[in-house]
Amino acid sequence: MTKYAILGFGTVGGGLAEVMADQKEKLAAAAGEELELGYILVRRDMPDSPWRDKLVKDFSVIENDPDVTVVAEVIGGVGDAYDYSRRALMAGKSVVSSNKELVATHGLELAALAREHGVSYLFEGSVGGGIPLLRPLSRCLAANRIDEVYGILNGTTNYILTAMDAQGQDFAEALKKAQELGYAEADPTADVEGIDACRKTAILADMSFGCNLDPAAIPTTGITAVAAADLALARRLGYTVKLLGRARRTDDGCLAFVQPHLIPLSHTLASVNDVMNACAIRGSAVGEVVLCGPGAGRHPTASAVAADIADAVRHRADPMVPDLGAPGGVLAPESALASPWYVRTAASPEQVREAFPGAEPVCAGQESAFITESMDRPTLEARAAALEPLSVWRVLA
Amino acid sequence: MTKYAILGFGTVGGGLAEVMADQKEKLAAAAGEELELGYILVRRDMPDSPWRDKLVKDFSVIENDPDVTVVAEVIGGVGDAYDYSRRALMAGKSVVSSNKELVATHGLELAALAREHGVSYLFEGSVGGGIPLLRPLSRCLAANRIDEVYGILNGTTNYILTAMDAQGQDFAEALKKAQELGYAEADPTADVEGIDACRKTAILADMSFGCNLDPAAIPTTGITAVAAADLALARRLGYTVKLLGRARRTDDGCLAFVQPHLIPLSHTLASVNDVMNACAIRGSAVGEVVLCGPGAGRHPTASAVAADIADAVRHRADPMVPDLGAPGGVLAPESALASPWYVRTAASPEQVREAFPGAEPVCAGQESAFITESMDRPTLEARAAALEPLSVWRVLA
Numbered sequence: 001m002t003k004y005a006i007l008g009f010g011t012v013g014g015g016l017a018e019v020m021a022d023q024k025e026k027l028a029a030a031a032g033e034e035l036e037l038g039y040i041l042v043r044r045d046m047p048d049s050p051w052r053d054k055l056v057k058d059f060s061v062i063e064n065d066p067d068v069t070v071v072a073e074v075i076g077g078v079g080d081a082y083d084y085s086r087r088a089l090m091a092g093k094s095v096v097s098s099n100k101e102l103v104a105t106h107g108l109e110l111a112a113l114a115r116e117h118g119v120s121y122l123f124e125g126s127v128g129g130g131i132p133l134l135r136p137l138s139r140c141l142a143a144n145r146i147d148e149v150y151g152i153l154n155g156t157t158n159y160i161l162t163a164m165d166a167q168g169q170d171f172a173e174a175l176k177k178a179q180e181l182g183y184a185e186a187d188p189t190a191d192v193e194g195i196d197a198c199r200k201t202a203i204l205a206d207m208s209f210g211c212n213l214d215p216a217a218i219p220t221t222g223i224t225a226v227a228a229a230d231l232a233l234a235r236r237l238g239y240t241v242k243l244l245g246r247a248r249r250t251d252d253g254c255l256a257f258v259q260p261h262l263i264p265l266s267h268t269l270a271s272v273n274d275v276m277n278a279c280a281i282r283g284s285a286v287g288e289v290v291l292c293g294p295g296a297g298r299h300p301t302a303s304a305v306a307a308d309i310a311d312a313v314r315h316r317a318d319p320m321v322p323d324l325g326a327p328g329g330v331l332a333p334e335s336a337l338a339s340p341w342y343v344r345t346a347a348s349p350e351q352v353r354e355a356f357p358g359a360e361p362v363c364a365g366q367e368s369a370f371i372t373e374s375m376d377r378p379t380l381e382a383r384a385a386a387l388e389p390l391s392v393w394r395v396l397a
Numbered sequence: 398m399t400k401y402a403i404l405g406f407g408t409v410g411g412g413l414a415e416v417m418a419d420q421k422e423k424l425a426a427a428a429g430e431e432l433e434l435g436y437i438l439v440r441r442d443m444p445d446s447p448w449r450d451k452l453v454k455d456f457s458v459i460e461n462d463p464d465v466t467v468v469a470e471v472i473g474g475v476g477d478a479y480d481y482s483r484r485a486l487m488a489g490k491s492v493v494s495s496n497k498e499l500v501a502t503h504g505l506e507l508a509a510l511a512r513e514h515g516v517s518y519l520f521e522g523s524v525g526g527g528i529p530l531l532r533p534l535s536r537c538l539a540a541n542r543i544d545e546v547y548g549i550l551n552g553t554t555n556y557i558l559t560a561m562d563a564q565g566q567d568f569a570e571a572l573k574k575a576q577e578l579g580y581a582e583a584d585p586t587a588d589v590e591g592i593d594a595c596r597k598t599a600i601l602a603d604m605s606f607g608c609n610l611d612p613a614a615i616p617t618t619g620i621t622a623v624a625a626a627d628l629a630l631a632r633r634l635g636y637t638v639k640l641l642g643r644a645r646r647t648d649d650g651c652l653a654f655v656q657p658h659l660i661p662l663s664h665t666l667a668s669v670n671d672v673m674n675a676c677a678i679r680g681s682a683v684g685e686v687v688l689c690g691p692g693a694g695r696h697p698t699a700s701a702v703a704a705d706i707a708d709a710v711r712h713r714a715d716p717m718v719p720d721l722g723a724p725g726g727v728l729a730p731e732s733a734l735a736s737p738w739y740v741r742t743a744a745s746p747e748q749v750r751e752a753f754p755g756a757e758p759v760c761a762g763q764e765s766a767f768i769t770e771s772m773d774r775p776t777l778e779a780r781a782a783a784l785e786p787l788s789v790w791r792v793l794a
Contacts, residue, residue, distance in 0.1 A: 019682045023540045030539035032715070124537065130683035132537030140521065140529030142427035143420045143703030261735070268668045268689055285416045285700035286527035289690030292665055293683060303682035307539030317714065318429070 002031075003038035004309050005062045007084055008075035009055075012098055012125070012305065013040065015298035016072060017051055019306045027306060031313035038068045041084075059084050063091050070120075070312045072305050073097040074233035082106055089121065090111040094319065095327055096308035098125030103300040104199035104215045107206070108324045120319040122308035127153065127200040128277050130300025131293035135311075137281060138322050144283025146208040150246040150396075151279030152272050153200040154297045156191035157223045157243045159183045161231070161260075165240055170228040183275055194222035194243060194258040195252050201245030201256055204279070207322055209254040210245065211329020219334045220258040230344060230391050234262050236362045239342070240270050244396065248337075255337060262342045262371070262395040268292070269396070318365035335377035340395040343380075344369040347387040355383050371395055399428075399713075400435035401706050402459045404481055405472035406452075409495055409522070409702065410437065412695035413469060414448055416703045424703060428710035438481075441524075455483050460488050466589070467517075469702050470494040476782050479503055486510040486518065491716065493705035495522030495698050499537035501596035501612045504603070505721045506576045509561045517716040519705035524550065524597040525674050527697025528690035532708075534604055534678060535719050541680025543605040547643040548676030550597040552692045553588035554620050554640045556580045558628070558657075559670040562637055567625040580672055591619035591640060592766040598642030598653055601676070604719055605644065606651040608726020616731045617655040627741060627788050630766035631659050633759045635737070637667050641793065646736075650726035652734060659739045659768070659792040666793070737792040740777075741766040744784040752780050768792055 003122065004020075008015050020027065020037060028034045039062050040054045049055065059080075063069055071088040073095055075081040081102050085095050089110060094194060102110075103126045112119035124134050128151075137146070152158050156178060163174040178184035190196050193216075204214040224242050234241050238263040247256040263270045268290045272278040277295025282288045294300035311320060345352065349368055352361045361368035367390065372380060374397060384392065401417075403410050414721045417424065417434060425431045436459050437451045446452065456477075456711065459465055468485040472478040478499050482492050486507060494500060499507075500520045502651055511518035521531045525548075534543070549555050553575060560571040570591065575581035587593050597614040620640050631638050633749035636659040644653040660667045665687045669675040674692025679685045708717060742749065746765055758765035764787065769777060771794060 015682075019540045022681065023542065026542070027539055029720075030536065038766050122488045131686055132533035132688075136529035136533055137536050139427065139708065140532050140704050141700065142424055142707050143416045145420065145423070149571045149785040194637030266668060268665060271663060271668050273663075278514065283700065285412075285696040285703070287691045287694075287697055289528055289688070291529075291686070291688050297684075300684055303538065303680065306682070310539050312538065314715070318711070323426075383526045 001034040001036055002069045002313055003036050003065070003067045004070040004072060005039040005041065005068050005254050007041045007071060007073045009042035010074070012074040012301045015302035016074060016305050019299060019302040022030070033311040033313060035309065035313060038065060059087065062131045063087050063201060068093060069316065070094045070096065070309050072291040072309055073099055074305060075099070078102050078105055085110055086113060089117055089119060092117050092119060094120040094312035095122045095218050096305055096312055098305050100126040100196065104202040107203065110210050111321050111324050114319065114321045118319055120200045120312040120315055121321050122312055123305035124308050125301045127203050128279055128291070128293070129295040130208045130298060130303045131279065131291050131295065132276060133279055133291055134207060134322060136291065141281065141286060144285045145284050146249065146281060148248045148282040149204045149208050149279060150244050152242050152269060152277050153279065153295065154191055154197040154243060155275035155277060156184045156188065158273070158277065159275050161223060161226065161241055161243065164226070164228055165231045165235065168228055169230065171224060171226060178305070192222045192224055194220040197243060197245045197258045198214055201247055201258055204245070205247035205254050205256045206324040209249050209329065210325040211253045212325040212327045213256060213331060217331055218256045218258065221260065223260055226260050227391060229364065230369060230393065233344060233362060233364060234342065237369065237371060238265055239263055239395070240264050240265060240278070241393065242269060250332045253331060255332040255334065257334040260393050262393055267396065268350070338374045338376045340374050340397050341372045342369060342393045342395055343372065343384055343387065343389050344391040345387040345389050351387060398431040398433055399466045399710055400433050400462070400464045400468040401469060402436040402438065402465050404438045404468060404470045406437050406439035407471070408695045409471040409698045412699035413471060413702050416696060416699040424707045428707040429709060432706065432710060435459070456484065460484050465490060466494065466713065467491045467706050469706055470496060471702060472496070473498065475499050475502055482507055483510060486514055486516060489514050489516060491709035493519045493702055493709055495520065497523040497593065497596040497600060501599040504600065505609050507776050508718050508721050511716065511718045515716055517712055518707040518718050519703050519709055522698045522701035524600050524695060525676055525688070525690070526676060526692040527700045528676065528688050528692065530676055530688055531719060533688065537680065538680050541682045543644045543646065543678060543680050545679040546601045546605050546676060547641050549639050549666060549674050550642045550676065550692065551588055551594040551640060552642065552672035552674060553581045553585065555670070555674070556672050558620060558623065558638055558640065561625055562628045562632065563624070565625055565629065568621060568623060589619045589621055591617040594640060594642045594655045598644055598655055600638060601642070602644035602651050602653045603721040606646050606726065607722040608650045609722040609724045610653060610728060613734060614728055615653045615655065618657065620657055623657050624788060626761065626764060630741060630759055630761060634766065634768055635662055636660055636792070637662060638790065639666060647729045650728060652729040652731065654731040657790050659702040659790055664793065670772065733773045735773045737771050737794050738769045738777050739766060739790045740769065740781055740784065740786050740793055741785050741788040742784040748784060752784055777781065
């Protein structure tokens with residue numbers, strides 16, 4: 001028997017306590033021993049909580065209890081979460097986390113601390129929520145040189161784009177609806193500006209290519225400039241629009257960026273709708289695999305964190321710390337990556353064909369849209385300049 | 398440093414030797430020590446093989462070498478593969494395998510032998526080829542009661558159905574083409590009759606529901622009776638046709654069967670074409686995840702087997718043996734599972750509407766097809782009898 005503690009008692013923390021209780025026996029079998037909830041760290045008074053006997057406000061109670069061998073950090077952010085994670089690792093406790101901001105910005109330091117103190121540091125829930133993703137990437141695909149990872153990594157923006165596509169809503173309208181349903185926060189910036197997807201892309205790139213990226217250096221474009229007209233015209237061209245985080249191996253480092261993309265309707269990612277997430281992984285032996293599922297939410301994220309708790313306990317004698325690469329890899333410029341492009345313009349079809357011979361524009365009122373051949377961004381911008389484009393988005397090819 | 402042996406030097410065995418050499422460093426990191434190829438067991442003389450120094454014909458050489466701690470069985474079938482697996486386990490060596498026939502029929506006995514001798518028995522490559530599937534099911538989703546697994550588990554039949562759908566070919570024509578391309582064997586029975594998918598379904602059910610099934614008891618219908626007309630009419634109704642293996646938890650055991658299904662075109666599985674496979678897993682905490690990728694092939698399958706070798710070495714002190722359930726669980730009758738149905742008939746639309754009020758048949762020549770409400774099979778058969786159906790297939794709902 002060993003004890004674990006939950007830091008933070010919001011959506012994921014509450015879900016984690018429920019899931020750990022619901023699947024107690026199965027988790028004990030996976031861990032190799034009984035798992036007992038020791039403490040839940042929460043600031044609020046919760047005298048009516050069924051977990052009231054476990055609630056503590058002072059992290060040092062957890063830090064100083066030698067029976068606690070695993071700490072689940074589900075606070076979020078890089079304040080207390082960072083401080084407590086460091087202290088837990090230094091106290092010789094494994095840390096598991098669903099906190100993408102913390103893993104993307106301080107994961108390398110925390111992983112080093114874990115190695116130094118002979119404990120595990122796992123964060124399956126930080127990317128893709130409940131989708132088995134980081135363990136498949138690092139363990140199941142260990143026989144592969146990973147060449148590319150890309151996917152739909154944020155549920156809020158996917159919900160908004162799905163609504164814009166299915167119901168013809170514009171961005172503001174779809175966002176408002178998402179907020180009413182609890183799929184978007186009151187301040188939606190981190191989601192709609194692509195910041196959340198950027199952090200997850202950084203973690204995937206760190207684990208795949210050996211370069212530890214600063215998320216702030218990853219070119220990131222959110223979905224606020226995607227227009228209802230783009231969704232409508234894209235569909236007529238045989239595509240839908242998804243926000244993709246992408247990272248790709250290069251000769252001396254990697255390339256990583258977050259941007260809205262047109263996705264062919266026949267592509268598996270085009271069927272990933274609403275708050276679902278999906279990630280494609282391209283490996284040297286396996287080819288391409290795509291892993292889909294709920295990218296966030298109370299119980300899906302708790303499912304990932306709970307499995308990490310069981311794995312950390314199972315591997316107490318042989319700790320698990322995923323390789324997050326090393327700083328110093330070259331982040332190649334996004335602009336150099338050639339791809340087809342979607343261009344929406346108010347220019348005439350004749351002007352379009354003059355700039356892009358062979359283009360087959362579809363028209364809606366005064367506007368038209370078309371897909372170009374594959375080219376890098378500077379070439380595209382030079383050739384499209386005369387058309388004064390209203391939208392330019394990459395096409396996943 | 399530890400030694401491993403490869404039993405069998407066909408497609409997967411050759412691919413395995415290549416992948417292990419190609420990713421030697423990464424696999425050593427995953428395993429925690431260097432992995433050295435000790436032997437390849439092969440009957441043929443191969444004097445020109447780059448691996449000729451490693452080739453042996455007598456299994457007892459491997460069995461009696463104490464430096465060999467892991468044996469990869471990629472022979473296939475239940476003859477030598479079964480004998481050598483038993484002997485390797487009894488000699489205290491971990492066994493990893495991509496052999497679905499062996500795992501489905503003797504896996505329980507081999508798992509017990511592995512536990513008895515304190516070694517690992519892993520078979521990630523036996524279901525879904527290169528797709529990370531069994532490890533996510535048993536480890537990443539350890540916090541879930543698994544309620545259902547279903548998927549496209551055979552690449553040959555998926556290639557044939559994709560060709561029938563995309564090119565309007567009939568079954569015989571598509572099979573011939575698949576054989577020419579090497580996607581179907583000269584004797585295609587095990588694939589097209591659903592036997593291969595049935596074995597994989599049995600393994601998934603064994604691991605998910607705690608009942609160890611006899612594959613021979615699982616109702617299995619292959620694709621030989623799927624007509625080109627079914628694909629064409631299904632598409633007009635908004636569906637495509639896929640061969641699914643399905644298994645579902647019941648109160649006292651499980652339900653499992655293999656049948657062609659109509660899949661809504663918007664479903665993720667509908668985008669899984671050609672030789673790709675995909676498996677959906679429904680869990681109590683996570684909801685539904687779908688894992689897609691190459692379900693067979695030289696390097697994808699080798700990718701899974703190589704990861705198992707690394708994991709078996711990593712866990713020498715703490716062996717990994719997935720739980721394959723226990724005999725005695727009740728296999729519920731497939732006929733009791735209610736679902737919508739697809740019916741193709743030469744009866745008139747009036748006769749259709751008389752038997753199924755509210756049905757909206759689509760017509761092609763003298764025939765028509767429609768989708769029913771949800772009902773069990775006996776009800777469907779009673780109501781459809783007067784229409785003398787030409788095809789009846791389940792609809793995935």
